[in-house]
Amino acid sequence: MCQALDELMADKMNEGILIGKHEGILIGKREGKHEGILLEKQNSEAKIRTIISNMLAGGVSCENICRFLECDPSFVEQVQTGIQ
Numbered sequence: 490m491c492q493a494l495d496e497l498m499a500d501k502m503n504e505g506i507l508i509g510k511h512e513g514i515l516i517g518k519r520e521g522k523h524e525g526i527l528l529e530k531q532n533s534e535a536k537i538r539t540i541i542s543n544m545l546a547g548g549v550s551c552e553n554i555c556r557f558l559e560c561d562p563s564f565v566e567q568v569q570t571g572i573q
Contacts, residue, residue: 541568 537558544554551565 538568538571541565542572545569545572 537560540558541554541560541564544557545565545568549557551562551569554560554565555562
């Protein structure tokens with residue numbers, strides 16, 4: 490009887506460990522995905538700033554940049570003041 494109880498407790502402990510590992514993996518995936526989204530957003534903003542500065546250097550008007558890139562004129566002005 491004692492051996493059966495020990496085996497049952499060991500099985501339940503192993504089951505709990507597996508559940509904990511699975512939950513940890515899910516949490517890690519969720520956090521990694523969130524971090525990836527933040528990095529992608531930062532990289533895309535840097536790329537847009539580069540595109541805007543190149544367009545401004547090429548003589549494209551602020552109105553056209555806003556129309557092409559669907560951004561606010563204030564953002565274009567921020568990039569423009571950063572260039573000068």
